[in-house]
Amino acid sequence: MQGRRALGTSVDLFLGLPRIVRASPVWLAITAMVLAVALESDSQGATAASLADSATVRPSAALSHLDTMRAGIRDTGAAQAGMTRVDRYLSYDSSAKSVALLLIAAANSAQGGFNFNGGSAGNQTITVPLGWSIDVDFQNHDVVPHSAVVIADQSPLPAIPENPAFPRAYTSHLIDGLPAQKGHDTMQFTASKAGDYLIACGVPGHALSGMFIRFVVSAGATAPSDSGTIATQ
Ligand SMILES: [Cu+2]
16 A cells, blocks of 8 residues: 555656656666565555455355354344244255354253253254254353363263364363353364264263253254254243
């Protein structure tokens, strides 16, 4: 930007000079130097601008897709083109084979807030078709830290559920929990193996005390679904 301005200024100056001066070798040399400096600083500006641009670019197309789907979740009206809304937490895109799940710790006061979207102790089941990509937007609305991880269905539950069933199927701060009332993270994974799983809180003791819902990856399902105890607001 500065370079472009300097370039314009030097051109204006040049045009404002008497023709005889413009033609002199000394002036031509000075003009060449000014232009070189201007272009150099312009290209640096362009590089800085492109770096700034790349810093704001999301790491993958899937994430921008997630944003689109989130926008649809926030929308209380009709689902966006190509998107189907199951409920306020779950939406999907059949053609993209992707699911957007808004996962809220303490969506309501059920079980003292130790719930996901109102479900606890396995009383809610989210089912997704095998092979679909799952984008989870986790938000902690509780007054204590929570996290989330997808683990194999198991009994008894581990005190610390820390072995995700799929790569990247867990939030950050899995053990210490994302901060109360403002904690937020996303997780993206592919539901690559059919079976019964749990979405559990990773904070020690929380899953054991009932902070888990069910997550089923189904080879037979053609669309995601959500059933059982779900918070309505
Ligand atoms: Cu928790």
